[in-house]
Amino acid sequence: MDFLQYMDLSPTLPLLFTLSFLAATVLPIGSEWLLILLLMKGHPPVFTVLTATFGNYLGGCTTFLIGIWGSDMIIKKILRLQTSDLNRAKQLYGKYGSWSLLLSWLPIVGDPLCLLAGILKTGFFRFSILVFSGKFLRYATLAYLVTSGSARQ
Template identity: 45%
Template sequence: MPDWIHSLMQALAMPELGLSTVFVVSFLSATLLPLGSEAVVFGLLKLNPDLFWPTMAVATAGNTLGGAVSWLMGYGAHTAVDKVRHGQPTNVRALQWLERFGPKACLLSWLPGVGDPLCAVAGWLKFPFWPCVLYMAIGKFARYITMTSALLWMFPGGLPI
């Protein structure tokens, strides 16, 4: 491995930089960008096992904030579309299903592939912001605990390269 890559990896693994890296990657992965944060979380914890709970908190905070941004984007998109369509309702079966659950549907924001758009749809449907953020945080925290614990259990010595 080239020296500069090794130096970068060591710098990013330092607790003071590692947690901020986890936050940024977790935030970006909760937007509609096709990223995943589990590898970064796992990598930091393999290098700094004593940072388990701070890492879970930082990853959850970043991922939840990213979900909140997606909610705001959905809300803004709906407001813009309403102006163009002059308030005509959108009748889509999936939207009706989500409306039945309300903000609790954001518990599913942890799901791969559909979780991030779900946050935007919650904004589109104008679900209350703070209850949505709370349910997003609960779902995302549960995912980080489950996924990270499973990875640490399955690969106690690290991932094979």
């Protein structure tokens, strides 16, 4: 809370949306602490969870689009993959990998999973269902733990 006061910010749903969005891109920040703070201050769990989920989902979509638009550069200049390696990766990812998007909420690996989905041209509908579901379940579980814990006190 001291950080928010120092930055002259108050804990609000728009701030949660922004922080959740940024946390799903390349910035190494978390949004869970603000979700918990808002819930402890009495914000409605449904709106709080949906705000964080949509922000984090849209941040994941941004990373996905970077993968789509930058795929040639990423594949050729950064990863230096041969066509045969890329085809094999696409085959493996198509068979098993897209389900990994349910884990897109995880720190460190989540953003690269969204980027990889873009690079390998995962269908946007499939991407959206899996990423939104994973991110929603994370925030909903966290909200449940916070609200059920405060209900017992």
